[in-house]
Amino acid sequence: MALTTFLEKVILKGFFKIELSGNERAIALESIRDKYAKSIRRSIIVSLLILPTIFFLDTELLALVLIPITMVSGTAWFAISLANIKKKFESFGLELTTNMFTSFVSSLSLLAILAIYSLNNDLFSPISNLRTYSPLIPIIAGILGSIAMLKIIYDLFIGALKYDINDSMLSGQHEAAEKFYKRSLSSLHFAAENLRSGKGLQVANYYIGVSFDEVFGFIKRKSGEINGIDNLIKKAHELRDNPNMTQKNADAISIELLENFIKKCKNVQGNAKKNYDAITREIHALKTKINEDQSMIDTRFAMIFEEMADLLENQGESLFRKK
Structure with a gap:
């Protein structure tokens, strides 16, 4: 609820100052509640999962993995969100764009965290040095990072799959x-x-x-x-x-x-x-x-x-x- 209010009152404050029809306002509020807030919450969870990987594993390898995923998910998101998506069922269209947006926001958030860590390496070095206390720490960090990466790729995959089904099977919007x-x-x-x-x-x-x-x-x-x-x-x-x-x-x-x-x-x-x-x-x-x-x-x-x-x-x- 707090995130939804923040998006409406702060991030999109200028948008809601425009005189909107009832239908336009309802669509915007529905998108905030069911797409943007939901995607951001999921990306926060993914970011928490990836933190041990950033602290305890090789960040160069992680960057090599994240950069192409971010480029692909970002390109796919903008292509789909700006296109006139043909859909018979509104909820299905919301699903597929939510998946693509979640993948993009998650990968972008991880790149931001990685950049902050790399620029402040000395600040975070005491945390990174904890990996020497147990050989299990890097293993657990790798598992959590793998789960986070698979979640991003999964959202990208199912979003693309749903869009393709939507494009090939459904015949017109509303x-x-x-x-x-x-x-x-x-x-x-x-x-x-x-x-x-x-x-x-x-x-x-x-x-x-x-x-x-x-x-x-x-x-x-x-x-x-x-x-x-x-x-x-x-x-x-x-x-x-x-x-x-x-x-x-x-x-x-x-x-x-x-x-x-x-x-x-x-x-x-x-x-x-x-x-x-x-x-x-x-x-x-x-x-x-x-x-x-x-x-x-x-x-x-x-x-x-x-x-x-x-x-x-x-x-x-x-x-x-x-x-």
């Missing part, structure tokens, strides 16, 4: 999400347009049903939730399959679906908060101002669906993830 957003946003805009025009309320009901069908279907795929979501999808199907129901019933179903949509928004950040607040205000008005005429009710629904479209567009799929 394809399911992109398809969902194109369809649901389009349906929401159509519903809002029909409600504003005052023409074709049946068409508006149909598009509302389609939109919620897409939204809750997407949440179901992402969260794995079944019972509660399935009931909401059935409600959306009622609007979709029977758009000519009485407007009172259609409005009641729409309000119920909207309230549940708001409950599913677990991670509202940045600019998306404005859209979220506007939706909740309009829902409250729909439930409390029961004497409004139908044209005003339709206008409120139109506003809600426009705000919903903006909310989904601004926040992205991270909207439905827990903070």
Whole structure:
């Protein structure tokens, strides 16, 4: 937690001063927590393992081993992190870049420690002289150093392997999400347009049903939730399959679906908060101002669906993830 806070508040302080959308901020915080902090912790462990090797064995040999590994892992890391990685599963993409970053940071840290030791040899010589007390000390140091080096090479290997699988098998970044957003946003805009025009309320009901069908279907795929979501999808199907129901019933179903949509928004950040607040205000008005005429009710629904479209567009799929 302290390392995560340090990375966010100190190292990346300037980055977080930029006005970020909710989705951008969520991605950055997730990267800090699940990639950078995790990689740095692992590199600290590797560095501790290599310390006896630096103190008690030939550092020239260690430098000859570390330099090419650092060059390879660094080149691989920058090539992968700056490329447009094609991936179907976000967690898999995070895995492979974490492996590559861990390998690079670990090898770079070891080179830094080795340089400090070499430049301050006299300072560390009392520790290095301890190897004369037992023949086991160099053996143990060699074993620990071998474990550290194998860990660096392993991270480099599996990172490269995962990237190759990702590149050859997966066909595009966030394809399911992109398809969902194109369809649901389009349906929401159509519903809002029909409600504003005052023409074709049946068409508006149909598009509302389609939109919620897409939204809750997407949440179901992402969260794995079944019972509660399935009931909401059935409600959306009622609007979709029977758009000519009485407007009172259609409005009641729409309000119920909207309230549940708001409950599913677990991670509202940045600019998306404005859209979220506007939706909740309009829902409250729909439930409390029961004497409004139908044209005003339709206008409120139109506003809600426009705000919903903006909310989904601004926040992205991270909207439905827990903070």
